[in-house]
Amino acid sequence: MTVSLEQLSRCHFAVDLGAARTRVFVKGAGLVVDQPSVAAVNTRTGALIAVGDFAEQMTGRTPQYIRVVRPVSGGTVVDIEMAQRMLRHLIGDRMRRALRRKPRLRAAACTPHEADPLARRATIETLVGLGARRVELVDTLIAAAVGCGLPVERPEATMVMVCGAAATQVAVLSLGSIVTAERIPVGGEAVDRAIVQHLRHEHELMLPSQSVRPLQIALSDNGLTPQGPVSTEIHGRDVATGLARSVRVDTAAMRDAIHTPLLAVLDGIGKVLRDCPPDLVADLVDRGIMMVGGTALLPGLDKMLQEAIGIPVHIAERPDICAVQGLGAMLEGRIAPLVLAPLAA
Structure with a gap:
């Protein structure tokens, strides 16, 4: 880990700033914030109008x-x-006052x-702006593995796959550290774009940005598997006329469009x-891969990956909040490290 468990146990709150959602865990209070990472601003006055769910509902529906x-x-x-202003409103005045009373807020x-260092620095400055005197950074892969209950501190291979909105991160962990990892710039947003582009090119249909969730409508039941529904009806706007139109699309073609990213x-x-x-790959044949993150809930994704790589694929119980739960477990000291004391000469 980048920081020790002892240092993390001194922290008072933890933040998971994701492209899709922001989550805040406060020691002793649990998960207090789980809202979309969105803010609405009045460009005339600079005032913040809304954050979270309400701001996300405004997407595509606002005046100039x-x-x-x-x-x-x-x-x-x-x-x-903007991230600082958004977090202040999401946490709320009451919780912020309680945190400020903590000596040397961490x-x-x-x-x-x-x-990269600039990205890490931006995260630190965001939390320093909320009053934190010290900020500890934890790799998302380790936090997610801890949050879904994987024995990351043992000398055994555990493989975790964090399916985010903008990227997918895959890693093999052992003895509390990352053995090998890869970050792929493909996430839930890329899958959404693939569906939207398919409907635009094949059916000349434009989907509303918020009123229609492409994945929830185009995929149902078994989703990406051939056992899913044969066709589904989608409502949108005609590219040529601009009028509302409904089309029935073949979900097999939709699955092909999704497979590309x-x-x-x-x-x-x-x-x-x-x-x-x-030796670690041999452990994974039995243990398999644990999927976490919001995109892990894409119907049929786990079955598709299992058929392609020949290793069992599991989905965490609450994949969307595993990372912040892992941070919370480390803050509250619920993770016992494996002590490797040096041998006497």
Whole structure:
């Protein structure tokens, strides 16, 4: 781990700043924030109008003087000031006052694997702006593995796959550290775009950005598997006329469109396994891969990966909040490290 469990146990709250959702865990209070990473701003006055769920509902429906922004992209803070304002409102005045009373307020945060120094610095400055005197950074892969109950501290191979909105991260862990890992710039947003482009090119149909969730409508039941529904009806706007129109699309063609971006994920998993020591790969044949993250809930994705790589694929009980739960477990001291004391001469 990048920091010791002792240092993390001194932290008072933890933040998982994701491209899709922001989650905040407070020691002693649990998960207090689980909202979309979205803010709505009045461009005339600079005032913050809404954050979270309400701001996300405004996407694509605002007048010209209201701008909906996402201060986090791919797990990296791209607008520090807006991220601070968003977090202040999401946490609320009461919780912020309680945190400020803590002596030498400490915070922990998730960072993507191999995040560059600028990205790490942006995360630290965001939390320092909330009053944190010290910020500890934890690799998202380790936090997610801890959050879904994997024995990361043991000398055994555990493989975790974090399926985020902007990227997918895959790693093999042993003895509390990452043995080999890969970050693939393909996530839930790429799958959404593949569906939207397929409908535009094949059916000349444009989907509303929020009123229709492409994955939930195009995929149901068994989703990506051939046993899924043969066809489904989708409502949108005609590209030529601009009028509302409904079309019935073949879900087999939809699955083919989705498979294209997912091939990059399969390549990333293969690279991690090739770079992994043989003894650890042998452990994974029985243990398999644990999927976490919001995109892990894509129907049929686990079955498709299992058929492609020949290793069991499991989905965590609450894949969307595993990373922040892992941070919370480390903050509250629920993780016992494996002590490797030096041998006497």
